[in-house]
Amino acid sequence: MSKVKKVTPSQIRAGKADFPLIGMPLGGQPVISPTKKKSPIFDFPKKFTDDDLRERLTSQQYNVTQKSGTEKAGTGEFYKHKGKGSYLCVVCHEDLFASATKYDSGSGWPSFYDVQSKDSIKLMADTSMMVPRTEVICSQCGAHLGHVFNDGPKETGKRYCINSSSLCFRGEDK
Ligand SMILES: [Zn+2]
Numbered sequence: 645m646s647k648v649k650k651v652t653p654s655q656i657r658a659g660k661a662d663f664p665l666i667g668m669p670l671g672g673q674p675v676i677s678p679t680k681k682k683s684p685i686f687d688f689p690k691k692f693t694d695d696d697l698r699e700r701l702t703s704q705q706y707n708v709t710q711k712s713g714t715e716k717a718g719t720g721e722f723y724k725h726k727g728k729g730s731y732l733c734v735v736c737h738e739d740l741f742a743s744a745t746k747y748d749s750g751s752g753w754p755s756f757y758d759v760q761s762k763d764s765i766k767l768m769a770d771t772s773m774m775v776p777r778t779e780v781i782c783s784q785c786g787a788h789l790g791h792v793f794n795d796g797p798k799e800t801g802k803r804y805c806i807n808s809s810s811l812c813f814r815g816e817d818k
Contacts, residue, residue: 686766690736690785701734708809709735709787712772712779717752720808724748729815730760731806736785740764740811741804749796749803754811756804757796767792780804 697706707713722731731741731754741756749755759765763783770779770791780789789810796803 686783686786688782688784688786690738692735692785697735702809705734705809708807709789712788713807713809714790715753715807715809720753722754722808722811722813723752725754725808725813727813727815729813731756731811731813733782733785733787733789734810734812735787736782737812738764738782738784740782740789741806745799747797749805751803751805753790753805754808755796756806757800757802759804765789780806782810 697710701709704713704715708715725746726743728743730739730743731746732738733740739760742758742760745756745758747755747757766781766783768779768781770777777791777793780792781787782789787810788807790804790806793803793805794801
């Protein structure tokens with residue numbers, strides 16, 4: 645006779661259940677959800693209401709960061725932008741890229757060969773197109789930023805291909 649194990653809610657909250665906890669949010673832990681295109685789903689520390697975002701962002705910024713849109717190549721305000729400073733997430737102002745790592749990839753989008761900190765972004769598998777890509781999102785608010793490719797310059801070999809619409813710029817004071 646097989647014994648059915650009972651798991652109490654407190655055991656589940658403590659992560660002690662001995663079966664996969666699908667779609668169950670655990671504080672700060674990634675949640676695997678097989679029904680969603682994107683997984684794991686992260687619980688982002690900075691949260692904004694949809695009304696707030698629609699008020700603060702242009703429709704293009706909203707579409708790119710919240711709907712994983714892509715701005716038309718060569719049209720973004722930061723594509724040919726030069727200047728010393730930092731590129732921040734347009735939604736939550738997390739410091740993402742330093743101007744020193746920006747280079748002209750010829751792609752039509754701002755390109756960087758490194759991030760300020762590995763903690764400021766998260767990478768997700770993006771299978772929305774024929775060729776699988778790696779999506780780059782803001783680690784703090786989950787804003788879609790762009791994609792990363794392995795054809796970057798020799799410093800890192802990475803090319804972070806980022807929408808201008810996901811960024812704002814903070815110049816160096818001096
Ligand atoms: Zn952000």
